[in-house]
Amino acid sequence: MTALLLVGLLLASEAAAVPPPVPLSFREFFEPSPRELRPSARLLSLAGKRVKLVGFMAEMESPPTGGFYLCAAPVTATEAGGGTADLPPDAVFVVVKSAAGKPLQHIARPLEVTGVLELGPVTHEDGRVSSLRVLLDGPAPSSTTP
Amino acid sequence: MKICVPVSCRLRFLLAALALVATSAQAAPTIRLIPPSGARFLVGQRFDLRVEGQGTGPFSATLAVDGVALPFTSGAQNTLATDGATSAGWGGFNRRGFSLSRPGHHTVSATFTDATGTASASADVEVIRVGDGGEIRNVIIMLGDGMGVAHRTAARLVKYGVTAGQPNGWLAMDEFPGTGLVTTHSLNSIITDSAPGMACYVTGSHAQNGQEGVFPASMTNPFYYPRVEYLSEYLHRTRGSALGIVTTADVEDATPAANAVHTGNRNAGQGIVDQYFDDRERSGLAVLMGGGRRWFLPQGTFGSSRGTGNDYAVLPVDLQQRWGAAAGTIDPSRDLISEFQAAGFSYADSASSLQAALASATPPRLLGLFGYGNMNVALDKVAKRRSPTIHGVVDDYHAPDQPMLDEMTQAALSVLARRRGGFVLMVEGAHIDKQSHLMDPDRVIGETIEFDNAVGVAGEFARHNPGTLVLVLADHECSGFSLIGALTGGIAGLQALAPDNGVTDPATQPGRQKVVGTYDAAGFPRYQIEPDGYPASFDVDQKILVGFGANADRYEGWLGKPLPVIDSLLSGDIKAELAGEGYAAQPYLRAESAFGFFIRGQAAGQDQAVHTAADIPVSAYSRGNAWRSFVGVQTNTDVFFKIARLLLGPADPGRGDEDR
Numbered sequence: 014m015t016a017l018l019l020v021g022l023l024l025a026s027e028a029a030a031v032p033p034p035v036p037l038s039f040r041e042f043f044e045p046s047p048r049e050l051r052p053s054a055r056l057l058s059l060a061g062k063r064v065k066l067v068g069f070m071a072e073m074e075s076p077p078t079g080g081f082y083l084c085a086a087p088v089t090a091t092e093a094g095g096g097t098a099d100l101p102p103d104a105v106f107v108v109v110k111s112a113a114g115k116p117l118q119h120i121a122r123p124l125e126v127t128g129v130l131e132l133g134p135v136t137h138e139d140g141r142v143s144s145l146r147v148l149l150d151g152p153a154p155s156s157t158t159p
Numbered sequence: 160m161k162i163c164v165p166v167s168c169r170l171r172f173l174l175a176a177l178a179l180v181a182t183s184a185q186a187a188p189t190i191r192l193i194p195p196s197g198a199r200f201l202v203g204q205r206f207d208l209r210v211e212g213q214g215t216g217p218f219s220a221t222l223a224v225d226g227v228a229l230p231f232t233s234g235a236q237n238t239l240a241t242d243g244a245t246s247a248g249w250g251g252f253n254r255r256g257f258s259l260s261r262p263g264h265h266t267v268s269a270t271f272t273d274a275t276g277t278a279s280a281s282a283d284v285e286v287i288r289v290g291d292g293g294e295i296r297n298v299i300i301m302l303g304d305g306m307g308v309a310h311r312t313a314a315r316l317v318k319y320g321v322t323a324g325q326p327n328g329w330l331a332m333d334e335f336p337g338t339g340l341v342t343t344h345s346l347n348s349i350i351t352d353s354a355p356g357m358a359c360y361v362t363g364s365h366a367q368n369g370q371e372g373v374f375p376a377s378m379t380n381p382f383y384y385p386r387v388e389y390l391s392e393y394l395h396r397t398r399g400s401a402l403g404i405v406t407t408a409d410v411e412d413a414t415p416a417a418n419a420v421h422t423g424n425r426n427a428g429q430g431i432v433d434q435y436f437d438d439r440e441r442s443g444l445a446v447l448m449g450g451g452r453r454w455f456l457p458q459g460t461f462g463s464s465r466g467t468g469n470d471y472a473v474l475p476v477d478l479q480q481r482w483g484a485a486a487g488t489i490d491p492s493r494d495l496i497s498e499f500q501a502a503g504f505s506y507a508d509s510a511s512s513l514q515a516a517l518a519s520a521t522p523p524r525l526l527g528l529f530g531y532g533n534m535n536v537a538l539d540k541v542a543k544r545r546s547p548t549i550h551g552v553v554d555d556y557h558a559p560d561q562p563m564l565d566e567m568t569q570a571a572l573s574v575l576a577r578r579r580g581g582f583v584l585m586v587e588g589a590h591i592d593k594q595s596h597l598m599d600p601d602r603v604i605g606e607t608i609e610f611d612n613a614v615g616v617a618g619e620f621a622r623h624n625p626g627t628l629v630l631v632l633a634d635h636e637c638s639g640f641s642l643i644g645a646l647t648g649g650i651a652g653l654q655a656l657a658p659d660n661g662v663t664d665p666a667t668q669p670g671r672q673k674v675v676g677t678y679d680a681a682g683f684p685r686y687q688i689e690p691d692g693y694p695a696s697f698d699v700d701q702k703i704l705v706g707f708g709a710n711a712d713r714y715e716g717w718l719g720k721p722l723p724v725i726d727s728l729l730s731g732d733i734k735a736e737l738a739g740e741g742y743a744a745q746p747y748l749r750a751e752s753a754f755g756f757f758i759r760g761q762a763a764g765q766d767q768a769v770h771t772a773a774d775i776p777v778s779a780y781s782r783g784n785a786w787r788s789f790v791g792v793q794t795n796t797d798v799f800f801k802i803a804r805l806l807l808g809p810a811d812p813g814r815g816d817e818d819r
Contacts, residue, residue, distance in 0.1 A: 043461070043557065050461035050531075050557060074596075074767055086555050091593050091767065094451070095426035095469065098409040098532035099593070101556045102453065102462040121750060134458045134491075140468030144461050 034065040034127040039085035042103045042145070050102055052132070060132045066147060067125050071100055076116040078139050080108045083126055083147070097141060106143035110151065114138065187276030188214030192269045193374040193385045195346065196282035198364050199796065201289050201803050202262060204393055205482070206364075207385030208254040210234075210280075211245060211377055214273030218250025221270045229254055232477035244475050246377040253385065256481025262288035287363075287800050293808035295785050296581035297627040298390075299572075299617045300360060301332070303610050304353060304414055305592025305637030308776050313600070313642055314607035316703055317694055321683045331615035332631040337779030337786030342794045343635040346375070349772040353592065354425040356634025356795070357417035361390040361583075363799035369425050371417035381423030382430055382471040386482065390799065391419055391583050394806065395443030399580030403446035403571045407534045407564055407606075408589035410435070410451040414634060418585050419444060422471070428454050428464065430471030430487065436498060437485030445523070445578065446571045447499075449587075450530035450558075452508070455499075458491035462531050462557075465491045499526045510562035513570055525574045527567065530558040536590045536602045537563065537609035541693050564588060565612035572620050581626075581806075586613055595638035596767040600705035601697035601719045603640065608693060618780055628785045628805060632798070633775040638768035639708025645684045646717060647676040649700035653717060659756035660714060669756035671716060675704055709769045711762050714755030 037059060044051040071082040072089045075096030082088075082097075082104045090099035097104075107126055109117065128147040136142050193209040200206055208229070210220040216239035222229045234242040234252030245251035250271070259265060268281040303310070311330060319328030345351035346365035355366035364387045367375040373384035394400035406415040411428040419442040420434045432454040435444060456463035471487035479486055500506050505522035507513035513527055534540075539552040540561050553559045562570075568586050575582040588610030594602040614631055621627040646653065652674070659669035676682070684701040686694040697719050704717060762769045777798070779786035788801045 039555075052461055072766070084555075086552065089597050089767075091596050092426075093412050093589075093593065094409045094428055094464075094532055097464065098412065098450070100532055102531040103555075103557065121752060134463065134466065136466045136468055140466070142458070142464050142466035142468070144463065 032063060034063040035059055037064040037066055037130070039066070039068060039103050056130075057132070059130050062130060063127060063150070064130045064147065065125060065127045066105060067123060068105070069123055070117075070120050071104065072119045072121070076119070077106070077137060077141060078116050079110075079113045079137060080106055080149075081117050083107050083124065087121075095141065103145065105145045105147055106137070106141075108146055108148045110149070188212045188218075188271055188273040188278050190269065190271040190278040190280045191377075192267065192280040192282050193376065194267070194282060194284055194364065194387070195374065196284070198282070199285045199287055199800065200259065200363060200387075201287050201393065201800070201807075202260050203258050203397070204363070205256050205258050205386070205388040207374070207387070207478075208257050208267065209251060209374070209376055209385040210269040210271055211249055211251040212271035212273065212278060213249045213377070214271075215275055216250060216273060219272045220250070220252040222252070222254060223268050224259070225265050226268075229257075232256075232481060233475055242475065244378050244380065244383045246379060249377045251376070251378065253475075253477065255386075255475075255477045259284075259286045262286050287803070288809060289803055290808035293804060293806045294783055295626050295628045295781060295805045297575075297624065298583050298802055298806065299621070299627065299629045300583070300585045301610070301614050301617055301629060301631045302357060302360075302414060302585060302587045303591050303607065303631065303633045304408075304587055304589050305595045305635060305770070306588070306607065306610070306633040306775065307636030307640055307771075307773055309640045309642055310591055310595070310603065310607050311776065313604045313640070313703060313705065314611055316642070316684065317604050317686050317697075318608055318611075318688060318692070320685050330611045331618055332611055332778045335614075335618065335629070335631060335778035335780040335786065337777070337789040339777045339779075339789050340774040340792045341632065341777050341798060342774055342792075343633075343772065344795075350770050351635050352425070352770065353413035353634050354417050357414045357585075358389075359795040360632060360634075360798050360802075361418055361585075362387045363796050363803070365796060366417075367423075370423045371413060371425055372419075372421035373423050375423065378423075380472060381427060382421065382434075382487065383475055383478065384421070384423040386421045386478070389419060389442065390802065391442045391444075393803075394581070394583060395441065400443055401445040401575055401578040401580065401582040402443045403575050403582060403584035404444070404448070405446065405564070405567050405571050405584070406449035406587040406589050407536075407609075408449055408451075408587065408593070409454075409530075409532050410447055410449040410528070411454055412449075412451075412533070412589065414587045414589065415447075415449060415585070418442075418583075424469070427469040427471065429466065429469050429491075432495060433487065433490070433493070434471060434485070436495060436502070437487065439502070441483055443580075443582075445582070446525045446574050446584070447504075448507075448525065448527035448529070448567050448571060449589075450528065450532055450534040452496075452528040453531045455495040455528060457494045465493065467491055496526070496528070499524075507570075509558075509560040510566065511560055513562050513566065517570055517573055521573050521577060523574070523577070525570065527562075527570070529561045530556060532556075533589065533593070534558070534561050536594060536606055537693065538602050538605040541605070541691060544691065545689075563612065564609050565616045568613040568616045572616070576620070576624065584617075586617065588613065591633075592637045595640055595707075596769075598638060598707050598710060598713055598768050599720050600640075600703075603705075604697070605693060612692060621780055621782065625782045628779065628781045628802070630789065630798070630802070631776075631778040636771045636773040636775055638710065639706075639771050639773075641706045641708055642703055643706040644675050644677040644704050645681040646674055646700065646702040646704055647680055648674045650698050650702070650718075656754075658754040659716075660752060660754055662756055671756050674717070676701075707768050709762055709771050710758065711760035711767050711769075713758050713760065714751040715758055716751040716755030718751075720751070
């Protein structure tokens with residue numbers, strides 16, 4: 014059901030004729046450096062812009078509310094570290110406004126996500142902190158909407 | 160020197176517990192007395208006493224030990240607020256940092272009064288006699304998280320195989336002479352989690368699930384909960400001993416934290432790592448290695464998980480004063496790596512930098528953070544070492560050069576061996592548990608082999624350093640891990656089977672169930688072991704097959720779990736992008752839900768396998784006779800008192816007076 018919802022959102026957003034999202038890959042997030050996460054110029058340049066990311070929804074024993082973590086590879090996270098210790102550091106928190114206060118059902122398939130890229134620390138409703146977020150596109154305005 | 164609780168003592172424990180229930184049930188307000196009846200402490204070991212109750216305020220309380228009144232250190236009498244740190248509707252009174260120096264049984268009694276009446280409670284606590292010096296000075300606890308008997312058997316079978324019924328080799332932990340069984344129950348359940356599972360070995364007290372170094376309480380902040388002193392703290396305070404903590408998990412995880420941190424919330428990552436540092440002079444922390452760099456980076460740095468949600472705030476004044484504890488503060492911008500370095504810790508963030516840190520002169524203190532969250536599992540680390548130029552799982556985690564657990568153990572021992580006051584070192588193979596939760600047997604077995612390599616390092620150290628005790632333990636068993644047979648028909652035959660995921664009729668046997676060779680058909684599987692000590696592949700023709708008695712719903716296909724294939728329904732550009740990320744397209748690499756047979760788990764409502772109540776094996780080694788103490792069946796808290804008696808020795812029977 015959730016997969017259909019996301020696909021629906023994507024289709025709706027395409028139909029709204031907004032600027033096309035910029036494709037972004039997880040491997041483009043950071044400059045190659047084993048010692049620190051140094052954000053790439055491309056990542057920084059896309060802050061505040063619509064991007065398209067392909068990845069996998071992390072399957073979590075303690076799932077977040079109001080969104081989900083999108084990772085480059087499939088991840089199953091145990092309860093460790095408040096539920097986030099198994100996530101890679103480039104996991105993107107995808108904010109789903111319609112899911113505020115609720116966890117989303119896991120989707121065991123690759124997902125394409127479009128929305129506005131947001132960088133910088135934010136503490137979410139469940140207390141977890143994220144530095145990389147995509148604010149998922151909402152549905153396009155209905156033609157019947159005044 | 161048997162510490163194990165005799166039947167008479169167990170009976171006394173039971174009667175005391177019943178007495179507590181009876182007196183509470185008759186009272187108007189509820190009352191809870193901490194420590195719980197049956198608790199045991201070493202002579203001089205610190206713990207907090209607390210009387211709390213729920214009712215209609217204002218509240219007042221009394222406390223006495225062996226009939227002698229004991230003043231509280233916090234909690235205003237005849238007020239609604241009491242200690243100012245208690246949950247709404249409750250009143251709480253504390254006596255922080257208490258200890259008893261007379262061995263034997265003591266009666267703690269309390270009353271709690273509200274507007275409707277008075278409730279009373281009592282608890283029997285036992286104080287165990289110890290002396291000034293025992294036959295060992297160093298303790299190495301090798302903690303295979305979630306490791307039961309079958310995990311060990313699986314590692315041995317894969318690494319060495321069996322010929323005509325005789326194992327072709329033995330694990331390092333198999334070679335330890337002192338073998339026994341340990342119960343794993345927590346204060347509030349037959350099924351423990353890792354927090355009390357570890358804490359009981361180093362406090363001597365059962366903790367409640369989710370809590371470490373504390374007793375349960377109804378308080379507004381989990382870091383306020385009544386404390387019990389850790390072995391490391393006790394030894395550092397009395398002998399100047401050092402503490403080392405090594406794990407493949409995030410260092411904030413329950414098992415490592417349950418050696419030095421006091422909290423009622425095992426998930427309070429930021430507060431936990433801050434307390435490691437803030438109270439290092441109380442615990443003697445000299446080595447801290449594992450994952451969890453995310454907690455050490457200031458907020459605003461990519462990869463940082465620091466915020467305001469799970470730090471530890473200002474602790475109550477009497478807790479600070481009676482324990483010498485840091486106050487704590489909400490500080491998301493803290494640069495904890497820099498603070499560790501300023502305090503004399505050498506810092507390593509990779510296997511190569513760990514080697515470099517030890518190359519010239521052994522540092523006096525060592526901090527190693529080799530991943531942002533949990534470190535990666537052994538098989539994924541080994542895969543990168545075997546194929547450095549291929550993008551691997553460790554690259555996805557931005558930690559391509561992680562040390563193996565045996566290398567970390569060696570580094571820790573190099574640092575700790577210089578400590579004149581001896582040391583306590585805890586080394587955790589964390590992913591034995593985590594991969595058991597995920598029901599990934601190949602990665603479980605790989606992790607157990609890695610853990611055993613670390614056990615070998617610890618055993619070698621003990622062989623060359625008399626007075627060192629090595630204990631191989633687990634905090635609990637995980638997943639009901641069991642070896643049910645071996646694959647028949649080979650890997651190629653398995654890959655050629657039609658999908659079984661649509662088989663739902665119990666009368667139809669899935670093809671993948673038919674290939675399970677049991678009894679005679681299991682034979683003696685063989686794995687090719689590479690020079691690095693790990694199997695070339697786990698998908699061998701006569702692969703050992705694992706069942707999970709505490710499993711969740713799942714699909715079983717018997718093959719190793721690689722990355723899933725690219726879904727054929729995806730659009731071309733998505734497939735191209737995923738192919739660029741390294742995903743395979745072979746049908747046999749598809750997710751198991753696409754071909755495996757469905758197994759309905761018994762663990763209702765769980766996505767993952769769960770811990771079990773099974774006893775765990777203990778293996779002990781020392782050059783002297785210390786290892787003999789652990790032969791037989793014992794409780795998890797017995798282990799603490801045995802360690803303590805071996806470290807401290809029995810005392811002069813005439814010594815000791817009450818410490819008020």
